[in-house]
Amino acid sequence: MSIEIEAFTREQRSEWDRLVEQSPGATPFHRFALLEVVADHAGATLHPLVGYKGQEPVGLFPVFVVRKGPVATAFSPPPSLKITYLGPTLLNVAKLKPSKAERRNRRFVEGCLDYVDEQFGPRYVHVRTHTRYCDTRPFTWKGYESTPNFTYVVDLSDGPDALFDRFSRDARKNVRDAQDADCVVEERGADAACTIVDQVRRRHEEQDEWYPLTTDFVTDLYERAPEGVVRPYVCEVDGRTVGGSLTLEHGDTAYGWQGVVKPDVDLDVNDVVHWHVINEAADRGVTRYDLVGANEPRLSRYKAKFAPTLESYDGLEKSSPGMSLAAKTYKRLR
Structure with missing residues (x-):
């Protein structure tokens, strides 16, 4: 059975938040109210994508689309707001065998990326995942470049x-x-x-x-x-x-x-x-205290004093020809 992608509306925000509460990989910024605040201050349009296998929800993927004239770009999270993680977060995978979980993740992510391409045609896309979203291969298989990032998490x-x-x-x-x-x-x-x-x-x-x-x-x-x-x-x-x-x-x-x-x-x-x-x-x-970032030597030396564990997350981007400036700007503003 294929995975269908649906864009939730504001009227469905309670259902969205209910699913956020069920996802072990969700972050504070996955909450609908915070997504709306982010959209307002980023000058972006929010598209809260939900994947369904039949009646079962399998994942959430909030996407922000920014238009400058005829050019569309898509982000999760958008730049200039100091949001470290967002991207997709999965539902109902703990019960699955590894092979089925991988297949579901791939189909969900591919479905979301295809939806964004078909609906908005972005010339540049950037996604930054959270530390509990470990399998980013569906992005690289769709032509995205992956950059590893790191943070420190203290076990409480x-x-x-x-x-x-x-x-x-x-x-x-x-x-x-x-x-x-x-x-x-x-x-x-x-x-x-x-x-x-x-x-x-x-x-x-x-x-x-x-x-x-x-x-x-x-x-x-x-x-x-x-x-x-x-x-x-x-x-x-x-x-x-x-x-x-x-x-x-x-x-x-x-x-x-x-x-x-x-x-x-x-x-x-x-x-x-x-x-x-x-x-x-x-x-x-x-039980976890994320020190939010271990990518700079000076800050990493400081944060290491709290006995944290190093965890990774990925930056994933894809751009059309001529959009290298957008990529450089995003990396500077994020």
């Missing part, structure tokens, strides 16, 4: 105390020093999310770097996401805000999405904030 399943013992010596010392100081980390609301993003932007500007996120975007995410998906944490020392982390949460995973720290503080605020997020997430039953 043994509890914070056991994890703390695996931290590097300096990370343990930094956390203990903060406990002796007047250092407070708290989860707050939309205003805190805006403060974090503003501080991150200023840090980038000080280094002559462009930072794409806006306070409007993170406010919309916070206000439209289900409760507990977007969690802004602020760190204060002697009543002064010195850093923070904008984290995301879905299923068994918390994501350290955006973070900032003032350089004129004696304490290692980043270590303190990570430790606080880990403790609160573990208390809620979260």
Whole structure:
């Protein structure tokens, strides 16, 4: 039996989110409300694709189409919004034998890519998968180029105390020093999310770097996401805000999405904030803390102090002749 591809409408958002909850590989940005926010701020049209084998849903694949004049491009996720993962996520495959699971994945992905080609004719397509989507061969078999990417994921399943013992010596010392100081980390609301993003932007500007996120975007995410998906944490020392982390949460995973720290503080605020997020997430039953990215040597050295496991995800792209500039622009803006 072939797999049929259907594009959901906004009226079907509850059913979409029900399927997202059932998929072990879904991320916060697979939720319909967040997809709509992303489409609004990316200047894109959202196409939430669902694959069915008969009446059984087999996968979700949100695609964003951007048109500039006669030229269409397609993304999952779109650029300029600091979204690390999206792409396809599968349903109802755990019960299948490996050969059947592979065949279903291939047919679902091929069906979605054919749908996008036939409906929109994009000159350039870029997809970035999540770490639990492991078999990207259906893309390469359709002519996509694959680029490996990496992130660090901290295992919280043994509890914070056991994890703390695996931290590097300096990370343990930094956390203990903060406990002796007047250092407070708290989860707050939309205003805190805006403060974090503003501080991150200023840090980038000080280094002559462009930072794409806006306070409007993170406010919309916070206000439209289900409760507990977007969690802004602020760190204060002697009543002064010195850093923070904008984290995301879905299923068994918390994501350290955006973070900032003032350089004129004696304490290692980043270590303190990570430790606080880990403790609160573990208390809620979260078993994975994704540090979101291990692709740069300096940041990788820092993140390795939290005893993480290295995991991979793929960037997949396909372009028509003459679209090399679009590919370069996407890689610069993502």
